[in-house]
Amino acid sequence: MQALDGTVRLELPAEPASLSVVRAVVASVASRLSLAYDSVDDLRIAAAEAGAVLLSSTDGEGPLRVELTPSETDLMLTMWVEGSAPSAVADRDGLAWRVIEGLADEASVIDMAGAPAIEMRIRTVR
Numbered sequence: 001m002q003a004l005d006g007t008v009r010l011e012l013p014a015e016p017a018s019l020s021v022v023r024a025v026v027a028s029v030a031s032r033l034s035l036a037y038d039s040v041d042d043l044r045i046a047a048a049e050a051g052a053v054l055l056s057s058t059d060g061e062g063p064l065r066v067e068l069t070p071s072e073t074d075l076m077l078t079m080w081v082e083g084s085a086p087s088a089v090a091d092r093d094g095l096a097w098r099v100i101e102g103l104a105d106e107a108s109v110i111d112m113a114g115a116p117a118i119e120m121r122i123r124t125v126r
Helices: 018-032 037-055 086-090 095-103
Strands: 008-012 064-070 074-081 106-112 115-123
Touching: 008 018, 018 037, 018 064, 018 074, 037 064, 037 074, 037 095, 037 115, 074 106, 095 106
Parallel strands: none
Antiparallel strands: 008 064, 064 074, 074 115, 106 115
């Protein structure tokens, strides 16, 4: 199987139906990196939770953006919705954040083009 050597970018409508596409693409990219099946499934679940957090903090005006950046040691997943409210994304006390932090090796909120983004890293070398 040919290795991934660049960032995979998605731009989708900011609506719940888009999360199934995100899950499928995340699984496809992660499986090409020879991650264990459990790690691929964990990342799909974490991506869906991150998407739900982001979609709940927006009015649906901007697109849902996803970037998957593989490297030799990890896969970085960054998701954001243009126009998201920073306070809703930054509130890390909810169940969704517990799931995200439990399934990803690292998770944080960063600024992406003026909008809050959820960034997750999963290590490919265990």
